[in-house]
Amino acid sequence: MPYVIGADLPQEPAGERFRALLDRPEILGMPGAHLGIAGLLAKKHGFEALYLSGAAMSASMGLPDLGMITIEDVCFFIRQVARSTGLPLLVDGDTGYGEALNVMHMVRAFEDAGAGAVHLEDQLLPKKCGHLNDKKLASADEMCAKVAAAHRARRHLYIIARTDAVASEGMDAAVARAQRYLEAGADAIFPEALTTVEMFREFRARMPGVKLLANMTEFGRTPFLTKEEFQALGYDMVIWPVTHLRIAAKAWDQLYAQIAAEGGAQNAVDRMQTRAELYETIGYHKYEELDASLVRTIIPTAMPQ
Structure with missing residues (x-):
């Protein structure tokens, strides 16, 4: 259903x-x-x-x-x-x-x-x-x-x-x-x-x-x-x-410092929630299925080389 x-x-x-x-x-x-x-x-x-x-x-x-x-x-x-x-x-x-x-x-x-x-x-x-x-x-x-x-x-x-x-x-x-x-x-x-x-x-x-x-x-x-x-x-x-805000704000601070120092977030990927994990958390595909005209999204699993 x-x-x-x-x-x-x-x-x-x-x-x-x-x-x-x-x-x-x-x-x-x-x-x-x-x-x-x-x-x-x-x-x-x-x-x-x-x-x-x-x-x-x-x-x-x-x-x-x-x-x-x-x-x-x-x-x-x-x-x-x-x-x-x-x-x-x-x-x-x-x-x-x-x-x-x-x-x-x-x-x-x-x-x-x-x-x-x-x-x-x-x-x-x-x-x-x-x-x-x-x-x-x-x-x-x-x-x-x-x-x-x-x-x-x-x-x-x-x-x-x-x-x-x-x-x-x-x-x-x-x-x-x-x-x-x-x-x-x-x-x-x-x-x-x-x-x-x-x-x-x-x-x-x-x-x-x-x-x-x-x-x-x-x-x-x-x-x-x-x-x-x-x-x-x-x-x-x-x-x-x-507690949750203190953890998140510390992570944001560290991320922005890393981007500023390294010119990007390429060395922070291992600390990120993946796209697939995010979509699972927010129920992305449940909402997508509400509109039958949408093609099911294929999640990229690797970065371009």
């Missing part, structure tokens, strides 16, 4: 599919994959949900992660990954792009674009990466209003409240904030920038029965822990938010 665009995408709302993954006993691991091709490659290796990082999306646009991108910018990334993979996506909602009404607009826009979950953070603009210093926090009342707005607006979106309070206000304040965010309508809590295994263990112990998200980012304040180690600590989700 000929391939039909979108026929293989799930019909159940992404938020419901995200919840179903969390209902299982094992931890849900979500690598960052904010581009369609990255999502397809992650799916190929068995990942069942993906993470869209605000830092990765901003950097892809040549911008710093300071809350500068818009709801529509993010929806562009959501649409391509949701369409290409069919997987439920957890999306970085930063501070909600404004106040309560803006949060409601964000929730509906993200749902329409295909997101399954969003996390909101309790920082003030200009917000910062959670692992940097001098973060400025919104009041708990302000954050609760945003969480309540998201809860009221959602049809199926899973809502995760992130607190950055540990670094500046301490563990007691972070736990108190998290409890209030749950009361306001959050489904889960994301304690950001915990710096020791003991802190992860303490936060878990003080939030019994609550779904928790751990952030395993590089060059930050959290020590390297594996998915299995986070599960042993009682966490339900873990993200590797910008």
Whole structure:
């Protein structure tokens, strides 16, 4: 039967599919994959949900992660990954792009674009990466209003409240904030920038029965822990938010340096995904078959001598 665009995408709302993954006993691991091709490659290796990082999306646009991108910018990334993979996506909602009404607009826009979950953070603009210093926090009342707005607006979106309070206000304040965010309508809590295994263990112990998200980012304040180690600590989700971008950007940098130095990419071919591998990843021939008038492409297998 000929391939039909979108026929293989799930019909159940992404938020419901995200919840179903969390209902299982094992931890849900979500690598960052904010581009369609990255999502397809992650799916190929068995990942069942993906993470869209605000830092990765901003950097892809040549911008710093300071809350500068818009709801529509993010929806562009959501649409391509949701369409290409069919997987439920957890999306970085930063501070909600404004106040309560803006949060409601964000929730509906993200749902329409295909997101399954969003996390909101309790920082003030200009917000910062959670692992940097001098973060400025919104009041708990302000954050609760945003969480309540998201809860009221959602049809199926899973809502995760992130607190950055540990670094500046301490563990007691972070736990108190998290409890209030749950009361306001959050489904889960994301304690950001915990710096020791003991802190992860303490936060878990003080939030019994609550779904928790751990952030395993590089060059930050959290020590390297594996998915299995986070599960042993009682966490339900873990993200590797910008790992894929760091790898890709380093490879781009090395490639451009090589072209500049050698006058071409002839000595970089062994590091490239081949044309055949790329076409397999993006399903090139499935789309080609939609138009019977096209002749099936023959892929060159060797370079001209």
